[in-house]
Amino acid sequence: MARRVCRAPSRSGGGAPGEVATLKELGSRSCRKIAVVGRGTAGALAAASVSRLHPERDHELHHIYDSRIPIIGVGEGSWPSLVRDLQQLLQLPHETVQQRLNGTRKFGNRFEGWGRRRQDFTHYFTPQQVAYAYHLSADVMADLLCASTQARHIDAKVTAIRSVDGGARVEFEGRESERYDLVFDARGYPRQLDPQEHIDISFIPTNCAVIRRCPPVITAPPNGPVREPLYTRAVARPHGWVFVIPLTVHTSYGYVFNKDVSDLDAVEADFDELLAEEGVSDFEQRGVIPFPNYVHRRIYDGAVVRVGNAAAFMEPLEATAIRLAQLQVALVLRMRFHRPAEYVQGDAPVINRFLVTDALLAGLFVGWHYCCGSKYDSPFWRNARDRVWPNYREATDPLVVDSSALRKFDEMIELVDAQIPDPADWGRQCAFFPVSSFVQMAHGLGAPLGRKRDSQPT
Numbered sequence: 001m002a003r004r005v006c007r008a009p010s011r012s013g014g015g016a017p018g019e020v021a022t023l024k025e026l027g028s029r030s031c032r033k034i035a036v037v038g039r040g041t042a043g044a045l046a047a048a049s050v051s052r053l054h055p056e057r058d059h060e061l062h063h064i065y066d067s068r069i070p071i072i073g074v075g076e077g078s079w080p081s082l083v084r085d086l087q088q089l090l091q092l093p094h095e096t097v098q099q100r101l102n103g104t105r106k107f108g109n110r111f112e113g114w115g116r117r118r119q120d121f122t123h124y125f126t127p128q129q130v131a132y133a134y135h136l137s138a139d140v141m142a143d144l145l146c147a148s149t150q151a152r153h154i155d156a157k158v159t160a161i162r163s164v165d166g167g168a169r170v171e172f173e174g175r176e177s178e179r180y181d182l183v184f185d186a187r188g189y190p191r192q193l194d195p196q197e198h199i200d201i202s203f204i205p206t207n208c209a210v211i212r213r214c215p216p217v218i219t220a221p222p223n224g225p226v227r228e229p230l231y232t233r234a235v236a237r238p239h240g241w242v243f244v245i246p247l248t249v250h251t252s253y254g255y256v257f258n259k260d261v262s263d264l265d266a267v268e269a270d271f272d273e274l275l276a277e278e279g280v281s282d283f284e285q286r287g288v289i290p291f292p293n294y295v296h297r298r299i300y301d302g303a304v305v306r307v308g309n310a311a312a313f314m315e316p317l318e319a320t321a322i323r324l325a326q327l328q329v330a331l332v333l334r335m336r337f338h339r340p341a342e343y344v345q346g347d348a349p350v351i352n353r354f355l356v357t358d359a360l361l362a363g364l365f366v367g368w369h370y371c372c373g374s375k376y377d378s379p380f381w382r383n384a385r386d387r388v389w390p391n392y393r394e395a396t397d398p399l400v401v402d403s404s405a406l407r408k409f410d411e412m413i414e415l416v417d418a419q420i421p422d423p424a425d426w427g428r429q430c431a432f433f434p435v436s437s438f439v440q441m442a443h444g445l446g447a448p449l450g451r452k453r454d455s456q457p458t
């Protein structure tokens with residue numbers, strides 16, 4: 001992405017003297033004092049990554065969060081890269097990590113009732129039936145990461161984070177402000193969207209979720225992890241869809257819907273019906289969570305990097321949030337630690353555009369899942385397919401969002417339209433979705449739906 005040559009030195013440090021060692025020192029030395037604001041999944045991931053990956057022993061990390069502001073606490077599906085990242089950050093065998101997370105192995109998503117084919121199908125991770133991610137307890141993951149992080153903890157409310165010359169200043173309620181070389185802002189999603197700051201991606205037709213916790217359906221063996229292949233279920237319902245995530249301690253159910261289209265009482269009643277059909281009589285009501293679908297225009301400016309829900313949010317259909325946070329943290333740290341300090345300002349817009357594009361592509365992939373409707377001919381599904389999704393081109397117009405996301409998405413749809421992509425294209429990805437993900441979804445939903453077909457009613 002960055003045009004200048006970036007030689008990635010080894011992390012072991014102290015290697016042969018020369019240019020590479022000098023560059024490394026310059027980069028990591030320019031960000032010795034770092035703050036992470038927020039202790040949800042994203043903040044915990046950022047703090048653990050700084051603590052584990054900072055090449056300078058004498059760096060200073062402040063992990064700041066307001067214990068009166070709860071974390072969102074949902075986020076139980078993930079992508080395979082998390083298995084490797086957690087092993088590295090926690091320095092534990094992956095089987096131990098899985099057990100500590102109350103986790104099971106997620107091999108993909110099982111779509112029930114989606115699309116025009118009226119047949120259930122699975123979107124597997126690639127390579128199919130080999131790669132797996134975790135279903136995990138989100139709060140436990142944050143605790144585990146924090147336990148392996150060396151940082152000074154500050155329990156305080158942050159009132160502002162401002163970029164200043166060569167760094168950023170964090171302002172607090174009831175304490176002196178402090179200057180840092182780099183600040184991770186992981187304070188969760190904004191209450192209201194501001195068009196100056198946020199790209200509204202409401203071509204995604206949902207904006208609220210009801211969460212219920214039900215008894216486990218998986219029994220963990222006494223001395224090891226659950227090994228059987230499992231899937232996040234995405235069950236189409238008249239008012240939206242329901243995720244079903246099997247953990248060893250409970251099964252998580254979430255009804256994702258649009259509060260402007262469906263009445264909460266009607267959603268709750270249909271939720272009851274689904275649980276009754278599944279033979280689930282006990283559940284704990286965990287809350288109703290409204291959410292925006294958006295991407296921040298400025299994820300990284302050279303001094304402040306937004307991560308997790310503070311950078312972008314979209315409904316949980318493909319469990320994109322943790323994966324996006326992993327990328328935001330890893331990319332910025334890699335560039336800051338291993339590129340010379342003098343490149344920071346030049347790199348920042350390039351990195352920002354890359355991260356914005358990545359998040360927009362995740363949004364486009366998720367929104368596309370609604371393009372063929374479902375087995376329900378209900379107000380929610382008609383609205384999603386016929387009115388909401390068709391806005392995606394306008395919402396991601398390159399002139400408006402300063403990103404090539406739409407072109408990249410179109411290229412993937414063209415590959416899908418080719419039915420069997422050319423072997424030269426088998427390795428292509430669009431954000432973190434390989435071409436095999438697009439092809440599986442297209443077949444399952446009953447697409448292809450190339451650009452030319454967008455205007456035709458289904």
Ligand SMILES: Cc1cc2nc3c(=O)[nH]c(=O)nc-3n(C[C@H](O)[C@H](O)[C@H](O)COP(=O)(O)OP(=O)(O)OC[C@H]3O[C@@H](n4cnc5c(N)ncnc54)[C@H](O)[C@@H]3O)c2cc1C
Nearest residue numbers: 038039040041042066072075076077158188308309321322
């Ligand atoms: C229904 C639903 C299902 C989801 N499912 C998935 C899934 O399966 N997979 C997935 O990857 N993601 C999922 N997500 C997304 C999930 O929310 C994120 O993965 C994850 O929780 C990231 O949250 P966060 O750390 O960015 O923010 P939060 O969890 O909101 O944490 C914010 C932190 O910032 C602190 N804070 C806030 N304001 C201040 C302040 N002013 N001063 C100091 N501290 C402050 C808070 O104390 C808290 O520690 C789901 C989301 C929803 C709504």
